[in-house]
Structures are given as structure tokens and as C-alpha cells.
Amino acid sequence: MAINRIQPAGATGDSELTTDQQFQIQALSMSPGYKTLLDLMEGECQKLETELLRADPAQPELVRALHARAQSARIFFERVQKQVNMIVAELQPSVDPVLSPEELLLRQYV
Numbered sequence: 001m002a003i004n005r006i007q008p009a010g011a012t013g014d015s016e017l018t019t020d021q022q023f024q025i026q027a028l029s030m031s032p033g034y035k036t037l038l039d040l041m042e043g044e045c046q047k048l049e050t051e052l053l054r055a056d057p058a059q060p061e062l063v064r065a066l067h068a069r070a071q072s073a074r075i076f077f078e079r080v081q082k083q084v085n086m087i088v089a090e091l092q093p094s095v096d097p098v099l100s101p102e103e104l105l106l107r108q109y110v
Helices: 019-030 032-053 060-094 101-109
Strands: none
Touching: 019 032, 019 060, 019 101, 032 060
């Protein structure tokens, strides 16, 4: 089952995630650290948005630049979450829900 929605880092062209990578994403999404990672990324988005709100409106170029940066970060954050959720949803029927994330990773290499 190949999911071609996201490409690995450094990918150029039509590369798609391998089945192993998809299972790694699924295991990551179920790990306790995933929520912490999302909270960290959300906090960084909020810092950029706050910086934009505090910008001097008399400097329109700065405001536009800060807006672009904040918007890009927020879009990236939301798209990553959406991609992870789509991968998890597509793999869900093939996963035994009693397996821990570590067992999922081990299972794909056995």
C-alpha cells in the first residue's frame, strides 16, 4: 500500500513513502512523544504569530514578511498533522490495536 501524499526529506519528483516509512509514521503518531512534538510546533507557530501582532504597522514590508513567515509555519504545521492523520487512517485496518508503537516497528522488520 503506497501513499504518495508526502515525500521524504530531500525528495525531488514522484518519490513516495515506503511501507516501512508509513508504519514508522503510524507508530510515531501513537507514541507519547507525538503530542509533545505537536505542542512544541504549535508553540513555535504562536511565537511567530505573536511577533507579527507586535510588529510596527508603520513598517509594511516587515509586517508582510512576518505575516508570510507566520502563515507558512502554520500551514506547514497543519499539513504535517493532516498527512500523519491520513496515513494512520489508511493503515488502521491493517494494524492490530493491541500492539504498542515499539511492537509495530518490530513487527515490520521480522
